Amino acid sequence: MSFSWKRMYVIAKKEVVQILRDPRSLAIVIAMPAILVLLFGYGVNLDQKGLPMYVCDQDSSQQSQDLLKHFQASPYFKIVRVTSNIACVQGALDSGSAKMGIVIPWDFSKRLSEGGSVQVQALVDASDDNTANLLIGYTQGVMQSYSSEVQISWLRHHGQALQSTAINVETRTWYNEDLASSSFIIPGVLALVMSVIGAFLTSLTIAREWERGTMEQLISTPVSATEIMLGKLAPYFVLGMVDTVVCALIALYWFRVPFRGSFLTLLFSSALFMIVVLALGFFISVLAKNQFAASQIALLVTFLPAFLLSGFLFSIEQMPVPLQWFTRIIPARYYVSVLKKIFLKGTPAAMLSSDLIPLAFFALALTILATRAFHKKLT
């Protein structure tokens, strides 16, 4: 029996009717990209400013006040409370109302005037290591500039003129000039959206047909397996592509994420990835047969890898080496890499082959795998 576009079209139409019959799911699916982009665009910002700190000033002298002024001048700190009670600082760290406590010893000004070194303690809540790391860096910056100032004025007092030595680090950040977390995160959200639409939804709808026994009914009609598969997947393909465009538009016009590559390349690579996730979703539904199992497996093999192992949020180079190898069999990895290059770097299409070739390979291999599994199931 030869492949008939008409029969495929009928299956697709049936699927569309089924999608339209459930307006809430449809609304969510259409709103999903917008929501995910907004969620990550607003919710993920790792550049911390105004971190709450307590100061335990046991000296309360002119000098300790000066030091505090340096902290006040920095945008990274917000002095919530100045106290002389160390237990109060400890309590604040325990409860999380302060991220850091600075302890200025009682002999701070005395030691400074006598000369020699004096120690200031920074107690940092390191339960969040990333914040702690940033805090420690900023604190060291403040302390060193204060220390240098003290030294220069002391030398001047003793008749020695010395200009402060400084190295001015002029940092130029390429590709994402204002270090906006949103520009780094949002392109990758496309991969998440497609995984949800492609694998999640399709595996559910098809598993439903199995569960309810309507798949057997379909098979007993003259429609061939390939026609069923393509017909069922086509509407989701369209939906996924629409979502890609919606995502890209919100990223560009709402969050002002730069877009430096070509739109055609974006569409092409998205279509490739869409085929990958659709084939995966179909494959899963053939294997799982019940909707709960299908949804959980889809979550495990598509959404989670797209979230964790694709470089979307956590950089692959920082993972343990075996895990780095493992990411090579995660299709989302290549798609996220393409997305970041298209959006931020403007890499020309010709230079994307190292990502597009594996993607194309996955698309082909998974389609064959899914078709075979489906055929086998039918016979």
Next chain:
Amino acid sequence: MMGRLKQMLIKEFIQVFRDKRTRFILIGPPVIQMLVFGYAATYEIQHVPTVVVDLDHSQQSRELVSHFTSSPYFAVREQLTDSRELGDSIERGDATIGIEIHAGFAHSLLKGETAPLQVIVDATNSNTALIASGYVSQIALDFAQSYQQNRINRIAPQLTEMIPTVQLETRPWYNPELRSRWFFIPGIIGSLTLVLVITLTAFAVVREREIGTLEQIMVTPIRPAEFILGKTLPFFLIGLFDVSLIAVVGSLWFQIPFRGHVSILALGAVLFLLCMLGVGLLISTMSSTQQQAMVTAFFFIMPAITFSGFGFPINTMPQWLQYLTYLSPLRYFLVVLRGTYLKGVGMDVLWPQMAAMAGFGVVLLALATLRFHKALD
């Protein structure tokens, strides 16, 4: 009443454990996710690929470069001779950081001027860029500081003993080696529990409805309250089992310290599970097909995790969003998890979290029960 409830419970357990795949799903994915997540989730940076151009060729510039070479945060791949090559290697993605020392660097230092250090950062990953440039500044600061100290020693050796210096002693509490894993693992325990319990509960009821067995049950003498209890109790127990499983695997495998009291964590877990059961039931009352339930659950799960402080700091979110984070029960459970694991704090600190979860739990379960009654009428 107890008899009917017992029958219902037996039926639920049979239904869950009958299917080999479902049995696997209750154990396999949570454990796999725990392990993968534990290894993948890190904000730490190490050995960031770096290229250096030294156009000054002075003793000072070489010394500065050696500071970068010896730092564990940077892996200096190459010393280039041309600033154009520097740009190229960042463009190609071979290096994330490019450091350029202009000619005249040592001269400026000697004259007491501010010497510029040119740094190019590939900020495609803004977090890596942020932390790495922090380390660059740190190295530059240290270098300038010790250079200044040397100059003082030279011009006024008699004063060096007396000159005041302020030193910073940092004490990272709760996580002295600043390990990312210590931060993430407790959070993963909470997030995985959330996903599992919500989807499980939401599916269970909707499935009965979709297949039509819900009507069959309703014509038996069972009362709605018994039905709800019979539906939720198994998932509560499964949730409790899973939360313990994930917690044990996570903390033993990744060697996360546990400093608090197990009973406090257990109380937090119970309250959190109540909230999640409430959400799951609520979703099930709003859905007529499993697909709908899944989509709705997803709709709740994503924001609940993103806004919980699980991996993204709450204090950097816009103010209006910060208020919204109070609606995510996970937010409170994470404080309890990190509080008991890392901080070792007790009820005196955690009672507001417990109270919030208890409040949410009661409200959500009550809402679900009300809606469920309505759905049946």
